[in-house]
Amino acid sequence: MIDGIREEVAIIDESDIILVRKTVREAATKFNYSLTDVTRIVTAASELARNIFLYAGSGVMRWRLLEGNGAKGMELIFEDRGPGITDLEQAFQEGYSTSGGLGLGLPGTQRLMDEMEIDTRVGVGTTVVVRKWQRRY
Numbered sequence: 001m002i003d004g005i006r007e008e009v010a011i012i013d014e015s016d017i018i019l020v021r022k023t024v025r026e027a028a029t030k031f032n033y034s035l036t037d038v039t040r041i042v043t044a045a046s047e048l049a050r051n052i053f054l055y056a057g058s059g060v061m062r063w064r065l066l067e068g069n070g071a072k073g074m075e076l077i078f079e080d081r082g083p084g085i086t087d088l089e090q091a092f093q094e095g096y097s098t099s100g101g102l103g104l105g106l107p108g109t110q111r112l113m114d115e116m117e118i119d120t121r122v123g124v125g126t127t128v129v130v131r132k133w134q135r136r137y
Contacts, residue, residue, distance in 0.1 A: 056082025
């Protein structure tokens with residue numbers, strides 16, 4: 001598998017969510033994802049960046065291209081040093097929100113992407129990794 005960190009975007013204030021969206025959109029378009037998949041990837045990135053801003057205050061998004069064994073994909077890594085998620089199972093329940101939102105963030109992101117991994121530790125922070133593989137037509 002050929003891979004490498006391609007770009008990093010700091011998430012410090014709300015306007016950085018727009019920068020994350022722009023960066024991810026440009027990368028996914030450059031790597032020939034379908035318009036539908038570009039929209040899915042950008043939506044997932046926006047949700048995860050917003051979570052960092054709302055719950056941790058700051059963090060970072062990194063992305064990289066994955067390629068090998070005939071497969072190509074894009075990986076997004078969102079990392080913060082916030083309070084962590086105290087109840088991950090509850091956070092994945094449809095409609096659950098601690099911010100008064102619709103509660104679609106994590107479960108919605110999981111549906112939009114092909115793979116999702118979360119490492120969270122209370123008082124330490126959270127890392128969310130999501131991947132979208134290119135479809136073969």
